[in-house]
Amino acid sequence: MGDLVIEIEDLVVRYGRGGSAVTAVDGLSLTVRQGSVTAFLGPNGAGKTSTIETAEGYRRPDSGRVSVLGLDPVADRQALMPRLGVMLQEGGAWSGVRAEEMIRHVARLHAHPLDVGLLVDRLDLGSCGRTPYRRLSGGQKQRLALATALVGRPELVVLDEPTAGLDPHARRSTWELVEELRRDGVSLVLTTHYMEEAERLADQVYVIDHGRVIASGSPAELTSRGAANSLRFRGPMGLDVRSLRAALPAGSEVREPAPGSYLVLGEIDPHLLATVTAWCAANGVLADDLAVERHTLEDVFLELTGRELRA
Ligand SMILES: Nc1ncnc2c1ncn2[C@@H]1O[C@H](COP(=O)(O)OP(=O)(O)OP(=O)(O)O)[C@@H](O)[C@H]1O
Numbered sequence: 297m298g299d300l301v302i303e304i305e306d307l308v309v310r311y312g313r314g315g316s317a318v319t320a321v322d323g324l325s326l327t328v329r330q331g332s333v334t335a336f337l338g339p340n341g342a343g344k345t346s347t348i349e350t351a352e353g354y355r356r357p358d359s360g361r362v363s364v365l366g367l368d369p370v371a372d373r374q375a376l377m378p379r380l381g382v383m384l385q386e387g388g389a390w391s392g393v394r395a396e397e398m399i400r401h402v403a404r405l406h407a408h409p410l411d412v413g414l415l416v417d418r419l420d421l422g423s424c425g426r427t428p429y430r431r432l433s434g435g436q437k438q439r440l441a442l443a444t445a446l447v448g449r450p451e452l453v454v455l456d457e458p459t460a461g462l463d464p465h466a467r468r469s470t471w472e473l474v475e476e477l478r479r480d481g482v483s484l485v486l487t488t489h490y491m492e493e494a495e496r497l498a499d500q501v502y503v504i505d506h507g508r509v510i511a512s513g514s515p516a517e518l519t520s521r522g523a524a525n526s527l528r529f530r531g532p533m534g535l536d537v538r539s540l541r542a543a544l545p546a547g548s549e550v551r552e553p554a555p556g557s558y559l560v561l562g563e564i565d566p567h568l569l570a571t572v573t574a575w576c577a578a579n580g581v582l583a584d585d586l587a588v589e590r591h592t593l594e595d596v597f598l599e600l601t602g603r604e605l606r607a
Contacts, residue, residue: 301452301483302328302351307360309346309507320346322507323360328452328485328500333478335494336487337593338504339601344487347504348456351485352382365452378406381450383441383458395432396425399443406448418473419443420466434461442470446477453477455486459493471497491593495519501593505601518596525564525590527572529583530556536579543575544568564588 309321321343328334336344349355350362353369353376362369367376384390390398396416403409416422419439424432432440438461445453458474459467474484474497488494494501495515503511503518511518533555540560541550548562560572569588576583 299330300327301330301365302326302334302485303361303363304347304351305361307347307350307362308358309343309350309355310358320507321350324504324508326502326509326512328483330483331478331481332499333474333484333486333497334500334502335498336485336502336504337489337491337494337597338487339489342504343507344504345456346507348454348485348487352380352454353377378448379451381445381448381453383445383454383456391430392428394426394428395421395436395440398429398440399447402444403447408449409447410449412447415443415447418469420469435463435466438462439466439470442473446473450482452483452485455484457488458486459488459490467493494593503593503597503600510600511596515593518593519590525588527560527564527569527586527588529558529572529576529586531558531576531581531583532556535581539579540572540575543571 304327305325307321307324308319311318311320320341324343324347336347338344346355350357351364351369353364353373356370364376365379369376384398384402393401396412399412399415399421403412416425419442421436421439421443424436427436429437429440438458442455442458445455455474459470462470471493474486477484486493486497498515501512501515501518502509533552535552535558537550537552537558540558541548544550544560544562545568548560548568551559551561553559560568562568573583573586575581
């Protein structure tokens with residue numbers, strides 16, 4: 297287990313005061329290990345961006361403790377910034393500057409930047425290198441923001457929704473870039489609404505809702521929590537599901553969600569699978585398309601919050 301590059305303890309971030317105050321982050325604690333990809337997964341308004349902005353030193357915590365690369369992001373900002381890769385937020389100051397100039401400008405702030413030309417090629421920004429920022433498309437702005445996060449060869453990269461608004465091709469190249477950085481030992485934090493993104497990239501996922509961490513673990517750990525799997529098969533319609541349920545351990549459920557399609561819910565282990573097939577054999581049922589299905593992070597989120605992840 298590597299060192300921790302981010303430690304957040306009981307973080308509270310509020311906007312406004314008095315009756316109209318919003319508590320965006322409400323006692324959130326998490327850690328990010330060196331050399332890992334960590335995803336913050338949560339719906340709109342969950343507090344992901346507020347947490348990230350606090351770690352970047354843009355926002356002062358109302359209470360709690362935040363340490364990034366062993367530094368205080370607000371007090372030690374000068375020392376931290378060259379070691380941290382952050383995606384530029386859209387800002388008026390940039391509106392006239394050309395895309396490639398902007399990357400070169402950020403590169404000059406760093407001691408050992410990446411080759412700007414290579415990065416421009418890699419992120420497919422060549423065609424818009426001379427385009428003023430305000431004229432870039434959403435996807436181009438997104439890729440440019442990613443370039444500015446990476447050009448300084450940072451130890452820790454923080455990506456807020458890195459693939460939002462990207463087409464599938466650009467999304468895949470971003471994923472490959474993240475995987476390469478990880479192989480090079482860079483630590484990465486990303487926020488996302490996309491389940492596939494978290495499942496594919498993250499070593500560790502924090503599910504965030506209402507400003508708190510409601511679950512955490514590797515994607516595999518999260519999707520195998522509790523009664524995490526289901527078993528499906530097809531057979532003749534109208535099988536006696538009560539009789540099948542009676543053969544299974546307590547806590548199992550059997551449903552026929554569509555005629556001839558059966559769903560067994562519960563702790564799906566090898567013994568239960570054998571019991572289902574034995575019941576089928578005893579009842580002359582040839583179970584067709586029998587499959588144990590893994591829960592996705594989407595299912596886990598639904599289970600935890602009762603809501604869909606994507607707003
Ligand atoms: N500058 C602000 N002033 C007032 N309220 C804010 C401000 N920024 C965020 N909030 C509120 O704080 C809460 C958390 O927002 P935050 O942007 O941190 O969530 P998020 O998880 O990043 O959401 P999204 O996925 O939509 O970016 C929301 O209720 C939001 O409306």
